[in-house]
Amino acid sequence: MRARYGVPLGITAVAAAGLLYSAGFEVRSFRLRRVTVPVLPPGTRPMRVLQVSDIHMVSGQRKKQRWLRSLAGLRPDFVINTGDNLSDPEGVPEVLDALGPLMEFPGAYVFGSNDYYGPRLRNPARYLMEKSRGSHGLNGNRPVVGAIHNPWEDLRDSFDAAGWLNLTNTRGTLKVDGLEIELTGLDDPHIKRDRYARVAGGPSASADFSMGVVHAPYLRALDAFTADGYPLILAGHTHGGQLCVPFYGALVTNCDLDTDRVKGLSRHTAEGLTSYMHVSAGCGTNRYTPVRFACPPEATLLTLVARG
Numbered sequence: 001m002r003a004r005y006g007v008p009l010g011i012t013a014v015a016a017a018g019l020l021y022s023a024g025f026e027v028r029s030f031r032l033r034r035v036t037v038p039v040l041p042p043g044t045r046p047m048r049v050l051q052v053s054d055i056h057m058v059s060g061q062r063k064k065q066r067w068l069r070s071l072a073g074l075r076p077d078f079v080i081n082t083g084d085n086l087s088d089p090e091g092v093p094e095v096l097d098a099l100g101p102l103m104e105f106p107g108a109y110v111f112g113s114n115d116y117y118g119p120r121l122r123n124p125a126r127y128l129m130e131k132s133r134g135s136h137g138l139n140g141n142r143p144v145v146g147a148i149h150n151p152w153e154d155l156r157d158s159f160d161a162a163g164w165l166n167l168t169n170t171r172g173t174l175k176v177d178g179l180e181i182e183l184t185g186l187d188d189p190h191i192k193r194d195r196y197a198r199v200a201g202g203p204s205a206s207a208d209f210s211m212g213v214v215h216a217p218y219l220r221a222l223d224a225f226t227a228d229g230y231p232l233i234l235a236g237h238t239h240g241g242q243l244c245v246p247f248y249g250a251l252v253t254n255c256d257l258d259t260d261r262v263k264g265l266s267r268h269t270a271e272g273l274t275s276y277m278h279v280s281a282g283c284g285t286n287r288y289t290p291v292r293f294a295c296p297p298e299a300t301l302l303t304l305v306a307r308g
Contacts, residue, residue, distance in 0.1 A: 054282025118148025240281025
């Protein structure tokens with residue numbers, strides 16, 4: 001009997017332990033990633049940018065709220081929110097409470113699909129099937145029927161009232177320590193709301209520094225920003241793979257980006273030009289899959305320094 005049932009029972013025990021770890025500990029083990037990026041003009045002082053992404057707030061997530069509020073102690077020069085703040089139509093007040101101290105700093109934002117629409121229960125294996133088919137979101141899949149509409153307008157109005165720039169298929173400018181920082185943003189490519197033609201043309205000659213911002217790092221968006229000459233692109237969406245294999249990495253990205261660049265700093269090349277790209281693994285999960293494994297939740301403090 002031992003020889004017959006020992007292996008299956010052992011596998012079951014390991015799987016159960018992994019589930020308890022990923023759902024009970026790692027999903028709440030918040031981290032700060034620190035990255036240095038040489039993209040500023042020569043002679044410019046370093047600039048600190050805090051990127052928060054994929055909060056996926058669900059009512060009652062007090063530890064996540066406290067952690068997000070604590071990030072204000074970093075005193076960033078400005079904040080970039082790369083979307084998917086919600087995973088609960090009732091979560092807007094708690095998002096605003098969590099981000100309240102950060103909204104005292106200059107900032108900008110784009111939205112993701114989960115800001116617009118409520119989450120749906122789905123088989124996690126669908127992400128692997130979508131990868132094999134080369135389809136993700138509305139980029140190859142059928143439109144969602146009966147979607148829950150989130151009160152994203154309340155988020156927008158509160159962010160705008162705090163002075164954060166709405167970068168939905170548009171450009172904006174922040175004045176930081178006497179420098180003009182140009183931000184060019186796109187709406188979420190995952191649900192085909194990106195309209196690059198509205199912002200095409202590359203960085204403005206009058207700006208001291210320009211960067212691109214988008215929620216989901218689809219290649220069409222990355223190619224457009226890079227070919228237009230933006231030195232840095234910030235994105236989220238991927239959750240870093242969320243459930244990763246130790247010593248191997250992510251299995252999926254939930255978009256057409258390769259898994260080697262699922263999170264952190266990397267480079268992207270298009271039409272002979274190269275940009276730095278930072279993809280945040282985010283600090284939340286869909287409410288129906290509240291687990292992370294080998295991919296702790298995070299925010300990122302990017303220190304931008306002079307080139308060369």
